[in-house]
Amino acid sequence: MKVLIVGSGGREHAIAYKVSQSAQVDKIYCAPGNAGIAELAECVDIKAMEFDRLVAFAKEKKIDLTIIGMDDPLVGGIVDVFEAEGLRVFGPRKNAAIIEGSKAFSKDLMKKYSIPSAEYRNFDDPEEAIKYLETASMPIVLKADGLALGKGVLICNSLEEAKEGVKKIMLDKQFGSAGNKMVIEEFMTGREVSVLLFCDGTNIKAMTSAQDHKRAKDGDKGLNTGGMGNFSPSPFYTDEIREFCEEKIYKPTMAAMKAEGRPFTGVLFVGLMLTEKGPKVLEYNARFGDPEAQVVLPRMKNDIIDVINACIDGKLDEIDLQFEDNACVCVILASDGYPVAYEKGFKITGLENFKGKDGYYVFHAGSKFDGEGNIVTNGGRVLGVTAKGATLKEARANAYAAVDLINFDNKYYRHDIGKAIDEAPAASHG
Ligand code: AMP
Ligand code: GLY
Numbered sequence: 365m366k367v368l369i370v371g372s373g374g375r376e377h378a379i380a381y382k383v384s385q386s387a388q389v390d391k392i393y394c395a396p397g398n399a400g401i402a403e404l405a406e407c408v409d410i411k412a413m414e415f416d417r418l419v420a421f422a423k424e425k426k427i428d429l430t431i432i433g434m435d436d437p438l439v440g441g442i443v444d445v446f447e448a449e450g451l452r453v454f455g456p457r458k459n460a461a462i463i464e465g466s467k468a469f470s471k472d473l474m475k476k477y478s479i480p481s482a483e484y485r486n487f488d489d490p491e492e493a494i495k496y497l498e499t500a501s502m503p504i505v506l507k508a509d510g511l512a513l514g515k516g517v518l519i520c521n522s523l524e525e526a527k528e529g530v531k532k533i534m535l536d537k538q539f540g541s542a543g544n545k546m547v548i549e550e551f552m553t554g555r556e557v558s559v560l561l562f563c564d565g566t567n568i569k570a571m572t573s574a575q576d577h578k579r580a581k582d583g584d585k586g587l588n589t590g591g592m593g594n595f596s597p598s599p600f601y602t603d604e605i606r607e608f609c610e611e612k613i614y615k616p617t618m619a620a621m622k623a624e625g626r627p628f629t630g631v632l633f634v635g636l637m638l639t640e641k642g643p644k645v646l647e648y649n650a651r652f653g654d655p656e657a658q659v660v661l662p663r664m665k666n667d668i669i670d671v672i673n674a675c676i677d678g679k680l681d682e683i684d685l686q687f688e689d690n691a692c693v694c695v696i697l698a699s700d701g702y703p704v705a706y707e708k709g710f711k712i713t714g715l716e717n718f719k720g721k722d723g724y725y726v727f728h729a730g731s732k733f734d735g736e737g738n739i740v741t742n743g744g745r746v747l748g749v750t751a752k753g754a755t756l757k758e759a760r761a762n763a764y765a766a767v768d769l770i771n772f773d774n775k776y777y778r779h780d781i782g783k784a785i786d787e788a789p790a791a792s793h794g
Pocket of ligand 1: 482505507514517519549550551552553556578635646647
C-alpha cells in the first residue's frame with residue numbers, strides 16, 4: 365500500500381520510520397517532509413495547509429492512507445476535506461480536533477464531565493480578565509485559547525505580570541487570533557507526564573508514557589519551547605496512576621466527545637500533571653506529541669498500519685497494543701538562540717554514524733539539503749537524537765554519547781534530559 369504523511373518535523377520522521385517498518389507498505393510519501401524523512405519517503409513540495417493540492421496528490425498517486433501529523437491542518441479540518449473526497453485518512457475531524465484548537469472548549473468539556481483539571485475561567489473581554497485577576501491568588505496561568513505553537517501559555521508570578529500577560533495575549537495579539545479568547549487557570553505543581561491514546565471514536569488504547577522537557581535551558585530555566593527532549597517510560601507514572609487516568613480521564617474524555625457529537629478518531633495526547641491531589645489534565649492535543657512520538661513509537665511492537673486501520677474502522681478493541689520492556693531517551697539538538705532568534709544553513713556532520721545502527725534514531729526536525737549534497741540546519745529544533753537502552757539510565761547514556769558524534773555550528777542542547785530519572789523510586793522501571 366501507499367501511505368502519505370503530512371508534516372515536516374521530528375514527529376513525522378518518527379511516524380515515517382514506524383510506517384516504514386510495516387510489511388504492508390510499499391511506498392511512503394511525505395508532504396512537505398525534510399532531509400531526514402527523505403531517506404524513508406519521497407518528499408513532495410506541498411505544504412500542510414494546502415488541502416486542495418494534498419487531495420489532488422493523494423488521488424493522482426492513489427494513496428491508500430494519509431496520516432496527518434500536525435495540529436494546524438487537523439484543527440483546520442483537513443480530515444473532513446479528505447473524507448468528503450472518499451480518501452482514507454487518519455486523524456480527528458474538525459469538530460473533534462477542537463479539543464486542541466480551543467482551550468476554552470477543552471476546559472468546559474472537562475468541567476461538564478467532571479474530568480480532573482485546574483480551576484479556570486474563560487474570557488473574551490480583557491477588562492473582565494483583569495478585574496478577575498485582581499481577586500485571584502498568584503502564581504496564575506494565562507492561556508491563549510487557540511493554537512500558538514506551544515507558546516501561548518504564560519505563568520505569571522505577580523498581578524503586574526498577569527496584567528501584562530492579558531495585554532500580550534488579548535490586546536497586542538502576540539499569538540494572533542489565538543488570543544481572541546483566553547483561559548485563566550489555577551497554577552498547579554507536580555511532575556508532568558504525557559500519554560498518547562489511540563482512539564477509534566469509542567475505544568481507547570493508551571500508549572506507553574513519556575516525560576517532556578519544555579523549557580529551553582538546563583534546570584527547567586528559560587523560555588517554553590516545543591520540547592527540548594524527553595524520555596519514555598516515565599517512572600513516576602505508576603500502575604496505580606495509570607489505572608486512575610484510564611478510568612477518570614481517558615475513558616471519560618472519549619465518552620464526553622462522543623456524547624457531544626464529536627467522536628474522536630486519531631491520536632489524543634493527554635498532558636498530565638501529577639499533583640498532590642492526583643493526576644489532572646494540563647492540556648489535550650489532537651495528534652502525536654513532538655518529541656513524544658520520537659521516544660514512544662520506536663518502543664511500539666505492533667505494526668502501526670494495523671493499529672491505524674483499527675482506529676479508522678472502529679475496531680480498536682481487537683488490538684493488543686504492546687510496547688517493548690525497555691526505555692528510550694531523545695535529546696533535541698537545537699540552533700543556539702531557539703526559541704527566539706537563531707541562524708540557519710550550517711552543515712550537519714556525523715549523521716552517517718547512525719545509519720541503520722540498531723537502537724539509535726536521528727529524527728530530523730529542521731534540516732534540508734543545500735543543493736550540494738550536504739544536509740544543513742533549517743530550523744530552531746534541528747534533530748532529535750534518540751537512543752534505546754535496557755533501562756532509562758542506559759538509554760540516557762546512549763543518547764548523550766550519540767549527541768557528541770553529531771555536530772554543526774551553533775549546536776545547542778540541554779545537558780539534563782532525563783535527570784529526573786535519578787529521583788525515581790528504586791522499585792520503578794528504569
Ligand atoms: P500547555 O500547552 O497547556 O500544556 O502548557 C504548556 C506548559 O505550561 C505545560 O507543559 C506546563 O509546564 C505549564 N502549564 C500549563 N498549565 C499549567 C497549570 N495550570 N499550572 C502549572 N503549569 C502549567
Ligand atoms: N511535546 C508537546 C507537544 O507535542 O505539544
